[in-house]
Amino acid sequence: MNYTIHFCSKLSSAFDTVMKLAVETASEADYATKIYTSQSYSPFSSIMLDIHFIGSAKKKAIEAVLDFDGVYIGKSVSLYISPKIIDIAYDGLHYWGIAGTLFKIIGDLSPALITSYLLKTNRERELSVFKQFSLKSLPLSIQETLALMQKEAELKS
Amino acid sequence: MINTTQALEEYIKNLQFSCVYAEKSFPIKVESNILSSSREAVEYLISSAVVGNKAAGFFRSLPPISNLRDTRGICVFVSLELPLNFSIPIFFCRDAATLLELFPRALKTSQDANTPVQIVLGANALHNYADTNFRIPDLDRLTPYIQSDTFTNEVDRELKNKKLSADYKDLSALLPMEPFGETLVFEDPLLSFPLYLFPLNIKEQRDLFKGLRLINTTNSNKELFHYFLNDLLNMNIRIETEIQARQTETETLLCPGCPFMLFSSYLSFTDYLVFTxxxxxxxxxxxxxxxxxLHEYLGINFKRLNRQTVYIGNLSELPAAPIPSGGDYHFIFLKDTDIETTFPIPRLPYKLKQKVDFIFPYTCNNVKRYSRLKVNKKKCRCKDDPTCALKTACPAFAPGEEYVFINEELCTGCRACVPACQYKALS
Structure with missing residues (x-):
């Protein structure tokens, strides 16, 4: 399965770390990744990283927006995840919460790399938030949308 | 895995550039040690490199270079837009991998060919990630050196460009040798477009682009696309264009304490045309x-207009342009220097007594910090889409569970958000 995930965020070191780990995790799971970025207008501006996780030769991809800081203002998409949707406060730890939901969208990724990184760097609070959201089910409406999209992608390919 | 923004910061730090200029709005935070306008900074950097200093400038769009000289030290201009005319070698970084490959190569070109070089960062090259080995290039150290004729030697650009092409045959060989097909679709950044543009080569290549139809299907190739438009139009080549780019955007946020946002919040400029x-x-x-x-503004107001205008600029621009009497000029100067003027300076940025003709206490380069704002938890009612954040585009705000959250590290206490809150919850 192919996935196109739009990661939106304000520029922050936590987002940077999450992105590096996400791309490495995808590479370990044999996904080819292509990363495109949007133009930022100031050193404090928000950015959007479009990452294509290519897992098969099929032309169809599941598209989702992971909005870390509620900064997405583009066209509405069926699969949109933000701290508000998964019910987590914007307290800095939410980057790890949103990162956790990536593993619910792309089912065959292993959270081991992120978990070991957080353990190594003694970030207990981040680890507990990450574990909570990588294990916890997504909200029901999102689960339904995702299942529908997966079904469509399989049929079309 | 390396973030290209951090890689650029490392290059600047480790290569020990002695002369660095960065426009405040450049999307990477670079410590600048020159306080001047972008146009002046270009001359500053080139003359610094002429005597052997390492000079680097970061611009959104590089101003035209009027006085090109042979440089002894490295001189590199980093910009986000391709220029209309090519006067110096250009290295276009369309993605993260090419940025890491080209940056050291551009520096080497500048050092070996004694010329300033320009590195153009495509949107896809910034804030991106590359899985390549990052290393700081080993470049010679020079001592600043000047002779009586250092600044009088004329540079034959044509000769210089020929030399560049000969010296860097491997680079120029990458230019396309056959005409492009009828349609060039920008859907993949790994397009067979040259990464190295030398002034001489690009003129020779003009026939390749005749009758070309361009279709842009991605956002990430905007710069290349606009380059094609600008450059080919410049060479009188007629082209058809079509933009199919997907519009996916994130919010544009301003810097914390942005003077422009303060003006917008406190001084309603609906009856003024604002220039800056x-x-x-x-x-x-x-x-x-x-x-x-500033000169253009003075020219606009040479005779009384049917609408009031106001010019916002840095105070250091003032001595360069004595203001003629009689015109209907209005100014707001941002205080970046200590020169004395007759304009009043409000003590606090949020206590602006008059709409125009005053000096604002700080500029983009020296934003002052005041006592931080606090949210009145009882009064705040915008937990999801806070109007204070939406109206001011301040990155310090984040929606909280019950009330708006202010990031204390970012908040400068400028109070641009206070009038934006209808519940008067910010104080």
């Missing part, structure tokens, strides 16, 4: 102020 000399893409996109120089 401060190049900031975020301000331009968010507030729509027109970018002009």
């Amino acid at each position: 000399s401060i190049p900031c893409a975020a301000v331009e996109k968010k507030l729509g102020f027109s970018l002009i120089t």
